[in-house]
Amino acid sequence: MTDLQQRVEQLLASHDPTTTEPADFLGAQFDAGLAWVHFPEGKGGLSLARGRQLEVDALLEAARAPRPDVARNSIGLGMAAPTLLAYGSEELQQRHLRSLFACTEIWCQLFSEPGAGSDLAAVATRAVPDGDEWVIDGQKVWTSGAHGADFAILLARTDTSVPKHAGMTYFVVDMADPGIEVRPLRQITGEAEFNEVFLTGARVHDGNRVGAVGQGWAVATTTLNNERVAIGAGADREAGQIGLVTERWRTDPSVRTPGTHAELLRWWVETEVTRLAGERLRQSLEAGQPGPESSAMKLAFAHQAQKVSGFALELAPEEGLTYHDWTMVSPERGSFLGHGPGYRYLRAKGNSIEGGTSEIMRNVIAERVLGLPPDHRPDKGIAFKDVPR
Amino acid sequence: MTDLLYTDVEESLRSSIRSTLQRSLDEGLPARLADEPETDVSGLWRTLTQQLGLAGLLVPESLGGAGASAREAAVVLEELGRAVAPTPFLTSAVIATTVLLVAGDEENLPALASGERTATLVLPWTARRGAWTPVHGSAEPVAGALGADLFLVPIPGEAGGTSLRAYGRDEVELEPITSLDMTRPLARVTLTGAGTEIVSGASADDAVDAALAAGAALLASEQLGLAQWCLETTVQYAGTRTQFARPIGSFQAIKHRLADLYLLLVGTQAAARQAAGTLADGGDAHELSIAQATAQAFCSDAAVHAAEEALQLHGGIGMTWEAPVHTRLKRAKADQLALGTPDRHRSDLAQLVHLPAS
Numbered sequence A: 001m002t003d004l005q006q007r008v009e010q011l012l013a014s015h016d017p018t019t020t021e022p023a024d025f026l027g028a029q030f031d032a033g034l035a036w037v038h039f040p041e042g043k044g045g046l047s048l049a050r051g052r053q054l055e056v057d058a059l060l061e062a063a064r065a066p067r068p069d070v071a072r073n074s075i076g077l078g079m080a081a082p083t084l085l086a087y088g089s090e091e092l093q094q095r096h097l098r099s100l101f102a103c104t105e106i107w108c109q110l111f112s113e114p115g116a117g118s119d120l121a122a123v124a125t126r127a128v129p130d131g132d133e134w135v136i137d138g139q140k141v142w143t144s145g146a147h148g149a150d151f152a153i154l155l156a157r158t159d160t161s162v163p164k165h166a167g168m169t170y171f172v173v174d175m176a177d178p179g180i181e182v183r184p185l186r187q188i189t190g191e192a193e194f195n196e197v198f199l200t201g202a203r204v205h206d207g208n209r210v211g212a213v214g215q216g217w218a219v220a221t222t223t224l225n226n227e228r229v230a231i232g233a234g235a236d237r238e239a240g241q242i243g244l245v246t247e248r249w250r251t252d253p254s255v256r257t258p259g260t261h262a263e264l265l266r267w268w269v270e271t272e273v274t275r276l277a278g279e280r281l282r283q284s285l286e287a288g289q290p291g292p293e294s295s296a297m298k299l300a301f302a303h304q305a306q307k308v309s310g311f312a313l314e315l316a317p318e319e320g321l322t323y324h325d326w327t328m329v330s331p332e333r334g335s336f337l338g339h340g341p342g343y344r345y346l347r348a349k350g351n352s353i354e355g356g357t358s359e360i361m362r363n364v365i366a367e368r369v370l371g372l373p374p375d376h377r378p379d380k381g382i383a384f385k386d387v388p389r
Numbered sequence B: 001m002t003d004l005l006y007t008d009v010e011e012s013l014r015s016s017i018r019s020t021l022q023r024s025l026d027e028g029l030p031a032r033l034a035d036e037p038e039t040d041v042s043g044l045w046r047t048l049t050q051q052l053g054l055a056g057l058l059v060p061e062s063l064g065g066a067g068a069s070a071r072e073a074a075v076v077l078e079e080l081g082r083a084v085a086p087t088p089f090l091t092s093a094v095i096a097t098t099v100l101l102v103a104g105d106e107e108n109l110p111a112l113a114s115g116e117r118t119a120t121l122v123l124p125w126t127a128r129r130g131a132w133t134p135v136h137g138s139a140e141p142v143a144g145a146l147g148a149d150l151f152l153v154p155i156p157g158e159a160g161g162t163s164l165r166a167y168g169r170d171e172v173e174l175e176p177i178t179s180l181d182m183t184r185p186l187a188r189v190t191l192t193g194a195g196t197e198i199v200s201g202a203s204a205d206d207a208v209d210a211a212l213a214a215g216a217a218l219l220a221s222e223q224l225g226l227a228q229w230c231l232e233t234t235v236q237y238a239g240t241r242t243q244f245a246r247p248i249g250s251f252q253a254i255k256h257r258l259a260d261l262y263l264l265l266v267g268t269q270a271a272a273r274q275a276a277g278t279l280a281d282g283g284d285a286h287e288l289s290i291a292q293a294t295a296q297a298f299c300s301d302a303a304v305h306a307a308e309e310a311l312q313l314h315g316g317i318g319m320t321w322e323a324p325v326h327t328r329l330k331r332a333k334a335d336q337l338a339l340g341t342p343d344r345h346r347s348d349l350a351q352l353v354h355l356p357a358s
């Protein structure tokens, strides 16, 4: 038995996975260094290779241990945690890493604004210093899960006299601040998974700053690269949309036609190859932060999720004409695979927009991976306040 | 999970092959072979064999080989594919060698391992595992036959099963076929002698199937290397060619096509590594077959697409005989048809992963 296996055994022995409260179990998992084994000791990890987390997860899975609620806290787990580890102060790390892993803290991401989507570096929400605090004013949009979030990662402008990339700062914000108002935004599925968030005189202590003043872009890039890994990461063969389709195919001969068979096999191969590419990326990421290469996985994932979920409707057309429920709700957790095929088809449309659009992913690959010459940028080198908009 | 990365040993093998090819392969040769099919290219193979021992890569050390695995062979094929090098590595050192290894024939292997002789499996180049029939008198189009010394031929046996036989050069007649890809020219092979039986029945079928499967698995790496050459060459060209006072690579229409091509090759690489890795690990036969069929279903089309994109994005120059792009397109298209088309591998997959047609 390896040391790592022994640690998992010890955790399971001291905290019965079937009776321990999920939050307590996850807290103990964090304390044992088994939350993210590639994190340092005392911060949920053991400074091991990233890939060894899979061993831990497999053992915990087999023991039916409580797992972090990834659908509810994807921003906290997939984005805030690695960013805090890379740039957060010791105090911020101690305050948040454990609770966000235990999912007693749910997080959201206050990045996008009406005027700053793909061009995220154009954020206009201002953060102005006031003693040892910052005062935040502005509007964010498309904020998934803001209605259930305890904390947010926020990108705000702290200096308008320098070019856009240089004048931003990154903060951790308490969503309970009275200066924050969350309004649901209904999306094409009928649900309101995302929101508009208005910040009016919201106050943030300087201790909640992540990284240096003006370093926000570098910090946000770490978040986004991790987001793209989180979105693009596959796991088992036939996981995701393709699995729902193959199961239907195997159990319901009435859906089988020669044309759909050919198409099914094309998607099977494409999704299998993407799974292998994700695995290959994971193997090469054993150490270190994900780089722009992760954009390719995100691009592949979005394309396939959209095509395969659309194909699922054609496979069973009578069912495809129906919809599970149009009632407006603000769901507690995001879901790509839940509800009916109609919901999955519509929700997948967001996959090529959220976390950076597919067009932006192609720009990133072309310029940052392949090194092609940059596009023409009229705002280059111009102070943010002087850029015409 | 199979290791999908490259080991240091594999990387150093790659750089030796790349530098040897740079020294020993005249870049204009692939195109010239269409005009001068008689050109003697055996010198290149001799160099690769003598300096790097490529002929015996998969042969155990006890029989004079290097005792390496499919992973290393895959890296060799990536490099040979990049350069569209005219060598019998795939047909002799991979496919024919696997036939003999699986058949347990130790007599012919030492001469193959040393590079003294080359061999080929005589079946149409489109054959794949489980989809070939014994040869009645002659076969075409056969790859790797021109220039070979030893011909491994499955023929109908006396008792009804397959008889796998070895024929010498004087026991066959070869007629060259004008081929789409003249860097791997095809031939019609007619049996004129009796040959010597190696194995028969199920053992013969198994040896041929295993060789075709290994060939298909590793062809994916040749396709990968070729496709990467296409991407790299085109990225470089797009960064230097200017129109409208800017490099064409700064136009988004071109960037996005190259980004998509990059993504395609990320998948191609993963699929090719998985096929090579599972073959080398020699684990579960079912997983191996899935990996091979997946790799061929994906990488074949990917390589063709890469070559087609390279041509288009080079503009008029891409269409010329002068530029090397066409040699990659011809090899890519021929590779797509070789050892089972993508569609046929998808049919195999349908069986393997239980997704029946009806």
Ligand SMILES: Cc1cc2nc3c(=O)[nH]c(=O)nc-3n(C[C@H](O)[C@H](O)[C@H](O)COP(=O)(O)OP(=O)(O)OC[C@H]3O[C@@H](n4cnc5c(N)ncnc54)[C@H](O)[C@@H]3O)c2cc1C
Residues within 6 Å of the ligand: A108, A109, A110, A111, A112, A114, A116, A117, A118, A119, A141, A142, A143, A144, A145, A194, A350, A353, A354, A355, A356, A357, A358, A359, A360, A363, B252
């Ligand atoms: C379901 C969903 C959930 C989301 N959740 C969050 C969240 O939790 N937090 C958060 O901060 N944001 C979130 N977003 C916002 C998301 O990141 C943005 O919508 C996205 O970055 C695009 O910005 P935009 O909507 O302003 O579109 P725009 O940037 O205006 O893009 C419009 C179109 O123009 C294209 N385009 C723009 N620039 C270029 C260019 N340079 N080259 C080529 N094409 C270009 C785009 O690709 C797109 O097709 C979410 C979005 C969705 C759909």
